[in-house]
Amino acid sequence: xxxxxxxxxxxxxKDVRIERGVAIHSFELGLSGKADVVEFxxxxxxxxxxxFPIDYKHGKPKASDCDKVQxxxxxxxxxxxxxxxxxxxxxxxxxxxxxxxxxxxxALRQETKETAKQLHSFIQKGHTPAPVYTPKCKSCSLIDECxxxxxxxxxxxxxxxxxxxxxx
Numbered sequence: 001x002x003x004x005x006x007x008x009x010x011x012x013x014k015d016v017r018i019e020r021g022v023a024i025h026s027f028e029l030g031l032s033g034k035a036d037v038v039e040f041x042x043x044x045x046x047x048x049x050x051x052f053p054i055d056y057k058h059g060k061p062k063a064s065d066c067d068k069v070q071x072x073x074x075x076x077x078x079x080x081x082x083x084x085x086x087x088x089x090x091x092x093x094x095x096x097x098x099x100x101x102x103x104x105x106x107a108l109r110q111e112t113k114e115t116a117k118q119l120h121s122f123i124q125k126g127h128t129p130a131p132v133y134t135p136k137c138k139s140c141s142l143i144d145e146c147x148x149x150x151x152x153x154x155x156x157x158x159x160x161x162x163x164x165x166x167x168x
Contacts, residue, residue, distance in 0.1 A: 015042050017049065024077035029116040035074045051078050053089040059139045060095040065111065067091050072104050072112040 010019050017040040025032035036056045040049040053074045057067060068091070075086040092099045102108075122128065131137075131148035140146070 016040065024074060024081065026077040026080045028080055029073070029076060029113065030120055031073055031077060031116055038078065051082060051084060051086050053078060054092060056092045056094065058094045060093050061100065062136065068102050068108055069112045069115050071102055072108050073116065075104050076109065076112060
């Protein structure tokens with residue numbers, strides 16, 4: 001599913017310009033990355049284009065706001081880059097094959113900014129939070145880097161080795 005959206009390309013369908021794999025950044029938030037898709041729709045007066053970010057997810061909607069925060073971060077990057085206000089975007093979930101529109105209200109914007117600050121605090125302190133394995137880890141593209149089943153354990157190396165040696 002992500003293969004197509006990560007290929008940088010531009011196409012125009014009807015009056016909508018669709019850009020895939022868009023490099024984005026925010027100096028204010030200290031973030032950079034790629035937006036899966038950004039649609040540009042004409043404003044009601046027809047004079048300008050309005051950016052509408054879309055993030056593609058393999059699974060289904062989550063109980064937490066993590067996907068919404070990620071999408072809002074993309075919108076904040078685009079706002080800074082384009083000097084515009086982006087009121088909404090969308091999340092497309094592969095499992096449900098459904099596109100959900102997300103409004104970037106002040107609460108979501110604030111949560112996104114706080115999350116970015118927390119990220120930079122971890123980086124500044126050189127602290128990486130220990131991963132906690134949950135069922136959502138199975139569908140995460142970073143599971144092989146994160147290793148939540150291994151890294152999240154509270155067993156010392158000495159106890160682990162003693163246990164493993166004792167099996168032989």
